[in-house]
Amino acid sequence: MPHDPAGGHPRPVRVAVVFGGRSSEHGVSCLTAADVIRALDPERYDVVPVGVTREGRWVLESDDPHRFAICDGRLPEVDPGGATVALRPPDEGGLVVHEPGSVPRALGQVDVVLPLLHGPWGEDGTLQGMLELAGVRYVGAGVLASAIGMDKEFMKVAFAAAGLPQLPYVVVRPRRWDIERDGVRRQVAALGWPVFVKPARAGSSFGISRVEGSDGLDRAVERAREHDPKVLVEAAVLGGRELECGVLAAPGGGPPETSVVGEIRLDPEAGHTFYDFEAKYVDGTAGLQIPADVPADVAGRVRAGAVTAFEAISAEGLARVDFFGLPDGRVVVNEINTMPGFTPSSMFPRLWDATGLDYPSLVDRLLRLALARGTGLR
16 A cells, blocks of 8 residues: 555555546446446545546546436436546646636545546547556556557457457448448458448447448448448358457466456347447346356367457456357457456456456456556556
8 A cells, every 4th residue: 555655654545537538438438437436445445536528628526436327228427517637747746626716726646547438539548648658557558559459450460460360351441431432342242241340449339230231331331430430341250159258467477367258148039130339238138148158178269369369469457358259169359358348247347256356356456456567668
């Protein structure tokens, strides 16, 4: 525990929980923050909740986790009317609050930031870069790993370099879609139908469409482009299984550790053709089978592949790695998420709970890993 400079006695670790953000995953981030705040032991951690509005302003938020809940099917949001918060280097006062009409006041040094933002402008290396510049420790992947993990195109390049098997895909950049659309259509058709059309840098299944034939491609690309001008089109797995594995960095720099393998199972009566946003967060029709009912050799390949993916992008702290189990027994990697969904019902915490690490202990471990890691090059 850090020491109080006035008296030398241990004091609670000051944690700035940063959530919300400018991406389409703003509301999901708020849900995550509520559960994390609820799990932190107040005798060990002094929590400062910092919300990032949809416009990008940092505000001092409520520490009442009940404020951030789904209401009438709508996700929660950061209050844009809160007092503005600025983060300064530790020797310049740490967090500073600016309230209209009053003198700025310092909240004091922050020992570690827990960045719970999902998607661009938070999970993609931008926030991590700012924290590095400020000399503040933080949970999770660094600048490069966060950026690669967020961009599905370059994630796949890193996975290929590491020898991980993947499904065929096509990258649709803005210029190509604008002036070479027929060429893009031909490339996509060569993948075979159906395909999945995804924003290249988004999560929580926002903007994803399953396309059964050429007639639906243009509409799906335009839908994805509402979230990201760069789009990824990937061959679909027919009869495959969605398998996931959690990864944690080991204390002391040892090999990364993996959770048991889980499987996403959709209710065939719910009308979802894939694990979309509604199935994840709204209607609760997605089932998570943990551990997955797969042969031991398949589980072993998933866990080994998860470590390879984690190290391929130089991830730190935590990640969830998603795979497809093919009908012929092969396993291919889908993607890595460097700040996965973190509500108690999310796959990542449930995987670790089944492995023997409960939710509060998982959060505590991540904070301890971050406190033991310096900022700067490493």
